[in-house]
Amino acid sequence: MKRPGRKAATDRSFVVALSRGLDVLRAFRPNDGLLGNQEIAARTNLPKPTVSRLTYTLTKLGYLTPVPxxxxYQLAPSAMSLGYAALANLGxxxxxxxxxxxVMRETGGAVAVGGRDRLSMIYFGQSRSGLTIGVQLDVGSRIPIATTAMGRAYIWALPDDERASLLRELREHYGSRWPRMRDGIERSGETVARHGFAISAGEWQDDVAAVGVALKLNDGTGPYAFNCGAPAFRFTEDRLRxxxxxxxxxMVRSIEAALGTVAPQSKKEENKKIKAGGKVARMVERIK
Amino acid sequence: MKRPGRKAATDRSFVVALSRGLDVLRAFRPNDGLLGNQEIAARTNLPKPTVSRLTYTLTKLGYLTPVPxxxxYQLAPSAMSLGYAALANLGxxxxxxxxxxxVMRETGGAVAVGGRDRLSMIYFGQSRSGLTIGVQLDVGSRIPIATTAMGRAYIWALPDDERASLLRELREHYGSRWPRMRDGIERSGETVARHGFAISAGEWQDDVAAVGVALKLNDGTGPYAFNCGAPAFRFTEDRLRxxxxxxxxxMVRSIEAALGTVAPQSKKEENKKIKAGGKVARMVERIK
DNA sequence: GAATTTAGTTTCGCACTGCGGAATTAACAA
DNA sequence: TTGTTAATTCCGCAGTGCGAAACTAAATTC
Structure with missing residues (x-):
């Protein structure tokens, strides 16, 4: 008999213990700092002894610190260092x-880049001046995909099938609030098609207005997205447009040019890409 | 028969698969961005099929992105978000x-806080002015414990037994370079005892000079350490002292005062601490 | 100060996971 | 073609990791 609470028994390459351990780490959200085994068990839906073992392991490895x-437990510096290796590698x-x-200097708005994690966009970097009060987002901050300019730009940069499945996830997640969000997403689909940018004015935080633009890379990662935002009184909807x-x-087009993201650079690369087709397809298929 | 490459078979609560998965994530260091299974296998000393499974799992969970x-593979934004939660919780x-x-404004030096990860100190936050050129360290950056002012201050804030075991690790790690480092550490032990701060002038990077001061908390976490550094020509050894x-x-004493780290605040807390003694001791023992 | 509640740990048998040596496939290079 | 290098798939089984239930230990209530 299959034990309860397991992932599909068929996927022999999926390492459940690892997945669960990472779930434990993710149970720590910003601003609730300390968690006991009990609370972790509740958040992760794992049985207590399992949590006990996982926290024990994570503590021994230095990712959690016991607060006697x-x-x-509390997340330890080691957990941080994982993330920041990621940062350093994001060209x-x-x-x-x-x-x-x-752009920040020219417009007076805060300008940021981010990428997706689950149903959020995460800030990789941002430029703020002393002037850009109000919005206090830092590297690592999460903002929702569905209602923000950055998120919407991201959505419309996805290949059709991935966009479809993301939208499905969003619908499930938001339940009754979904229709309103879908409208916003659809509207920004139009502005993206027509002008290349998405708008969110007051739809995320009612006093914040921003535009978002996506950046596609040709290495198979991403897409990523940029935003430029400010308090609503400073960026009127007219000015955004x-x-x-x-x-x-x-700005994003310039960055794309600098990165040379438009097409494979050489015949050789082009060739490689085509030949790799089979393998890549399998890879993606499996991950899907 | 015991399989090779396992941790001590006796520790029934240690989840090996989790440990290995995290090792895979840690194999990605800043600035070598992309890794194939092969390279990961080499760095982690894990057999190839195992790595295959772990990267597969991590990819499915969104911590790694395949770069077809x-x-x-590349570390994905999700990896970052782990670390950020840690940051946000560090009061x-x-x-x-x-x-x-x-202090940055008064001295013209860059001022940072950090904590330990393995044999490094990791920056949690730093204050830089436009003036503090030269040193380009960001949140998440690692600097060695043994040769930096921050690291040395940290060392001397540890309880004796933990310091001893850290020094042992350092000795093993540095091999023949250890004697020189030990001297530096010992010298800063004296300045810490006498004046409360550690100095490193040109011992980490030869054009950087800094002082370090540790902060002890009474909640059982930490210690943490601060530094204040600048190009050597600006901070002469005399001025450091x-x-x-x-x-x-x-500065650190003020922060301690603000945090109220000196002693448990109330009779009730005091009581709690004493009563918890037995349990805590066990906890620490096991983790040791 | 006994009874209850709440949180965490230990036990223990065994189902199934995760393992890894060896074979296989694939992409390149010569 | 053949050789080289890298990744995946196979597959039998050792032993890990599991979790229900029992246990311990504080904190709280009555």
């Missing part, structure tokens, strides 16, 4: 910095 | 920000 005073982050700074949006589009 | 173009980071800023060092010590 409260008999709870877009570094390469786009000067472009972001420039006529000034900020086009500017951000221009 | 090169048939390799010291946020609470110390204004203090750090002030007479000006920067004392200033950083004063």
């Amino acid at each position: 005073r409260f008999e709870k 877009v982050r570094h390469l786009s910095e000067s472009y972001r700074d420039e 006529s000034d900020i949006g086009p500017r951000l589009v221009a | 173009r090169f048939e390799k 010291v980071r946020h609470l110390s920000e204004s203090y750090r800023d002030e 007479s000006d920067i060092g004392p200033r950083l010590v004063a």
Whole structure:
């Protein structure tokens, strides 16, 4: 008999213990700092002894710190270092910095790049001036995909099939709130098609207005997306359309040019890509 | 027969698969961005099929992205979000920000807080002005424990037994280079005892000079450490001793006061702590 | 100060996972 | 073609990782 609570028994390459351990780490969300085994068990739906073993392992490895005073655990610095290795390797982050700074200075808005994690976009980097008060987002911050300019730009940069499955996930997640969100997403689909940027004015936080533009890479990763936002009184919807949006589009196009993302650079590369087709297809299929 | 490559078979609570999966993630270091299964296998000393399964699992979970173009993997945004949750929960980071800023302005040096991961210190947060060129360290950056001011301050804030075992690890790690490092560490032990700060002038990077001061918490986590550094021509050894060092010590004492780290706050807490003794001891013992 | 509640740990037998040596497939290079 | 290098698939089985239930230990209630 199959034990309860397992993933599909058929997938012999999926390492359940690893998945569960990472779920335990993810149970720690910003601002609830300390968690006991009990709470972790509740959040992850894992039985207590299993959680006990996983926290024990994670502690030994240095990803969790016990806080004896409260008999709870806290994420440790090691957990951080995982993430920041990721950051350092995201070329877009570094390469786009000067472009972001420039647009920030020109527009007075905060400019950021991010990528997707589940149903959120995560900030890789951002340019803020002392002026851009209000929005206090840092590297690593999450914003929802469905209601933000960055997220919507991302959605419309996805290949059709991936977009479809993302939208399905969003629908499930949001339940009754979905129709309103879908409308916003569809509207931005139009602005993306027509002008290259998505808009969200007051749809995420009612005093924040922003535009978003996606960046596609040709290495199979991404897409990523940029935004430029400010308090609503500073970025009127008109200004977003006529000034900020086009500017951000221009910025991203420049970055694309700098990255040479348009097409494989050489005959050889082109060749490689075609030949790799079979293998890649299998790879993607399996991951799907 | 025991299979090769396993941890001590006796520890029934240690989840090997989780440990290995995290090792795979850690195999990605800043600036070598893409790794294939082969390279991961080499770095982690795991057999190829095992790596295959782990990368498959991590990819499915969204921690790795396949880069089909090169048939390799890259750390994905999800990996980052783990680390960020850690950051957001480190009260010291946020609470110390204004203090750090002030010292940065007063001294012209970059001021940072960090904690330990293995044999490195990791930056949680830092204050840099436009003036502090040269040192380009970001949140998440690693610097060695043995040769930096931050690391040395940390070492001398550890309880004796933990310090001893850390020093042992360092000795093993550095081999023939150890004696020189030990000298530096010992020297800073004296300055810490006498003045409260550690110095590293040109011992990490020969054009960087810094002081470090540790912060002990009474919740059982940490310790953490602060540094204040600048190009060597700006911070002469004399100035470190007479000006920067004392200033950083004063800063950390203020932060400690603000955190109320000196003793348990209430009779009830005190009580709790004592009663918890037995359980805590067991916990620590097991983790040791 | 006994009874209850709440949180975490230990036990233990065994089902099934995760393992890894060896074979296989695939993409290139010569 | 043949050789080389890298990744995946096979597959039998050792032993890991599992989780229900029992247990311990604090904190709380009455």
